[in-house]
Amino acid sequence: xxxxxxxxxxxxxxxxxxxxxxxxxxxxxxxxxxxxxxxxxxxxxxxxxxxxxxxxxxxxxxxxxxxxxxxxxxxxxxxxxxxxxxxxxxxxxxxxxxxxxxxxxxxxxxxxxxxxxxxxxxxxxxxxxxxxxxxxxxxxxxxxxxxxxxxxxxxxxxxxxxxxxxxxxxxxxxxxxxxxxxxxxxxxxxxxxxxxxxxxxxxxxxxxxxxxxxxxxxxxxxxxxxxxxxxxxxxxxxxxxxxxxxxxxxxxxxxxxxxxxxxxxxxxxxxxxxxxxxxxxxxxxxxxxxxxxxxxxxxxxxxxxxxxxxxxxxxxxxxxxxxx
Amino acid sequence: xxxxxxxxxxxxxxxxxxxxxxxxxxxxxxxxxxxxxxxxxxxxxxxxxxxxxxxxxxxxxxxxxxxxxxxxxxxxxxxxxxxxxxxxxxxxxxxxxxxxxxxxxxxxxxxxxxxxxxxxxxxxxxxxxxxxxxxxxxxxxxxxxxxxxxxxxxxxxxxxxxxxxxxxxxxxxxxxxxxxxxxxxxxxxxxxxxxxxxxxxxxxxxxxxxxxxxxxxxxxxxxxxxxxxxxxxxxxxxxxxxxxxxxxxxxxxxxxxxxxxxxxxxxxxxxxxxxxxxxxxxxxxxxxxxxxxxxxxxxxxxxxxxxxxxxxxxxxxxxxxxxxxxx
Numbered sequence: 001x002x003x004x005x006x007x008x009x010x011x012x013x014x015x016x017x018x019x020x021x022x023x024x025x026x027x028x029x030x031x032x033x034x035x036x037x038x039x040x041x042x043x044x045x046x047x048x049x050x051x052x053x054x055x056x057x058x059x060x061x062x063x064x065x066x067x068x069x070x071x072x073x074x075x076x077x078x079x080x081x082x083x084x085x086x087x088x089x090x091x092x093x094x095x096x097x098x099x100x101x102x103x104x105x106x107x108x109x110x111x112x113x114x115x116x117x118x119x120x121x122x123x124x125x126x127x128x129x130x131x132x133x134x135x136x137x138x139x140x141x142x143x144x145x146x147x148x149x150x151x152x153x154x155x156x157x158x159x160x161x162x163x164x165x166x167x168x169x170x171x172x173x174x175x176x177x178x179x180x181x182x183x184x185x186x187x188x189x190x191x192x193x194x195x196x197x198x199x200x201x202x203x204x205x206x207x208x209x210x211x212x213x214x215x216x217x218x219x220x221x222x223x224x225x226x227x228x229x230x231x232x233x234x235x236x237x238x239x240x241x242x243x244x245x246x247x248x249x250x251x252x253x254x255x256x257x258x259x260x261x262x263x264x265x266x267x268x269x270x271x272x273x274x275x276x277x278x279x280x281x282x283x284x285x286x287x288x289x290x291x292x293x294x295x296x297x298x299x300x301x302x303x304x305x306x307x308x309x310x311x312x313x314x315x316x317x318x319x320x321x322x323x324x
Numbered sequence: 325x326x327x328x329x330x331x332x333x334x335x336x337x338x339x340x341x342x343x344x345x346x347x348x349x350x351x352x353x354x355x356x357x358x359x360x361x362x363x364x365x366x367x368x369x370x371x372x373x374x375x376x377x378x379x380x381x382x383x384x385x386x387x388x389x390x391x392x393x394x395x396x397x398x399x400x401x402x403x404x405x406x407x408x409x410x411x412x413x414x415x416x417x418x419x420x421x422x423x424x425x426x427x428x429x430x431x432x433x434x435x436x437x438x439x440x441x442x443x444x445x446x447x448x449x450x451x452x453x454x455x456x457x458x459x460x461x462x463x464x465x466x467x468x469x470x471x472x473x474x475x476x477x478x479x480x481x482x483x484x485x486x487x488x489x490x491x492x493x494x495x496x497x498x499x500x501x502x503x504x505x506x507x508x509x510x511x512x513x514x515x516x517x518x519x520x521x522x523x524x525x526x527x528x529x530x531x532x533x534x535x536x537x538x539x540x541x542x543x544x545x546x547x548x549x550x551x552x553x554x555x556x557x558x559x560x561x562x563x564x565x566x567x568x569x570x571x572x573x574x575x576x577x578x579x580x581x582x583x584x585x586x587x588x589x590x591x592x593x594x595x596x597x598x599x600x601x602x603x604x605x606x607x608x609x610x611x612x613x614x615x616x617x618x619x620x621x622x623x624x625x626x627x628x629x630x631x632x633x634x635x636x637x638x639x640x641x642x643x644x645x646x647x648x649x650x651x
């Protein structure tokens with residue numbers, strides 16, 4: 001066993017794929033130096049033909065990657081800021097994602113877009129702290145939010161190998177997570193397969209990204225009163241509905257904790273599907289950012305807008321009580 | 325056929341394809357309408373005559389001319405416009421997304437200026453693969469005010485990529501004139517990035533071919549990108565909805581003057597006696613077959629409406645929402 005950090009896992013996945021497949025190339029801002037510590041060392045190893053430091057032209061280099069992918073490359077793009085995905089939404093949602101269908105299956109666009117440090121990084125304020133994964137799930141772009149080092153490695157690998165565009169969010173709150181990992185067991189993790197981090201019988205908590213850790217803490221804190229099952233979907237699109245149903249049909253109670261805005265957020269979709277198709281015994285709950293939230297700067301305000309551990313704890317307790 | 329005959333053949337094919345397509349729009353056989361390319365045929369024909377089969381193009385919402393000139397089958401192209409299973413894109417793309425990857429046609433595109441970066445990325449991939457393929461991005465005068473295209477000029481010049489930017493200046497972005505829309509000049513945008521730019525008469529196929537050949541040779545030799553502004557006049561509507569809507573943004577006198585210089589007549593001067601009539605007859609036969617094939621072809625099966633959504637074959641839930649068995 002070895003100690004592996006989430007950030008190191010991302011770094012290793014990209015390095016391994018570049019070594020394995022020479023059509024894999026990486027584009028982005030300041031990636032030669034590796035300011036986000038994911039692309040560290042790749043420029044020296046593979047040269048500027050495969051590790052491309054781009055000017056600050058996100059829209060152009062995002063569609064540039066689409067063109068390269070259509071012509072046989074397998075580009076990976078690093079975005080330093082989650083909100084840059086708003087800037088390139090046209091290039092991903094309206095161009096890259098639509099090529100396969102619009103061409104009747106003639107074309108594929110194997111591009112991976114990843115954000116090392118999505119959501120709040122504390123003190124980065126309104127335009128650097130979003131978590132727009134729900135937008136991509138909504139339009140049908142494959143969307144991945146790993147919560148652990150093993151999953152960061154495995155899902156990044158799978159995203160790069162996938163023949164469709166995939167967006168990978170690496171939450172800022174997860175980058176420092178470390179785990180004891182058997183390095184030989186690291187490997188691809190399939191899209192659309194969730195993971196139960198902690199088994200329980202009373203309440204299912206669906207937690208996205210860094211909130212998996214918060215959910216595990218709450219589960220531990222409530223352990224002598226309520227048996228909480230923590231379900232990590234790992235990929236938001238495609239979503240592991242069958243995996244979630246297996247859990248919810250057992251517990252009958254559901255709480256979702258999701259660090260994105262409430263209105264039309266992924267949490268709402270999860271509750272809707274559970275209400276339509278699963279055996280809930282009490283009304284489900286969500287803990288999210290508020291409607292239409294813009295993350296304010298001051299630390300107290302920033303934290304006040306993100307889902308809180310005590311909010312989750314209260315929601316779990318209320319859902320549990322509602323059934324008794 | 326001689327080069328002059330090839331150019332005329334290509335232009336005549338585009339002209340009659342568009343005219344037959346407009347008839348089919350009016351008959352309700354092509355739904356959604358089209359953006360006719362009539363008047364600009366010499367640009368697509370001239371540029372594509374400078375290209376090889378394995379070169380790449382990206383096209384525009386007014387894309388039929390480029391797709392045909394680059395070698396797509398007009399029969400399957402018309403079947404695409406009529407939304408048939410036998411179309412180039414199996415009826416999934418239509419007029420604005422027609423593509424034929426086997427011919428290097430990376431598709432018409434519904435967003436103005438969007439193809440530039442895609443073509444430039446394809447050119448980069450060609451260089452990486454050690455090939456001397458080039459890529460061409462066609463766009464209109466409206467696109468020169470799109471930020472992403474200007475960003476792309478920078479990338480192409482910075483990395484000396486074998487891409488040719490072809491701006492078809494037909495005088496109008498839908499109804500907005502170039503004078504109303506463009507500060508500075510169109511070629512100066514390219515020159516600002518150090519991209520060699522020239523303006524050619526886009527109604528003269530020989531002139532377009534000569535300029536495109538110079539640019540393509542420069543690209544293949546590692547000389548980087550080039551920019552061609554090709555001037556022409558759009559004979560017909562921005563889109564066939566104008567045939568009903570009767571919007572007025574051009575005077576009759578202006579349209580008549582624009583149509584007076586017909587690129588097909590300009591090219592026909594270079595043909596041998598009798599060659600024009602012979603080519604015209606051949607093109608009529610091709611289009612008669614295309615129309616018959618399109619109208620006889622079956623529509624796609626609605627059960628497969630979202631086939632090809634993912635290259636991996638992933639299926640989402642249907643609209644009534646059952647997740648069972650879709651993993």
